[in-house]
Amino acid sequence: MLETLNMGGYAVFVWSAYAIALGLAFFLYKRSAKQLKQAEKQAKELGLVTEKVKVKEVSLENQSA
Secondary structure (H helix, E strand, C coil), X not given: CHHHHHXXXXXXXXXXXXXXXXXXXXXXHHHHHHHHHHHHHHHHHHCCCCCCCCCCCCCHHHHHC
């Protein structure tokens, strides 16, 4: 098992590459989520987005009355 994790002596390079890739993916996700929130807020302020209206479900029994 340790031989597999050691990867023939290249483990430092391989695992650091995985760590850097995972860190960058997490950073880009957080940054994109922040930019999306800012864009949604700006669109709302400009009036480009309307508020969602909740639709109340009415059963068939109540409609006939």
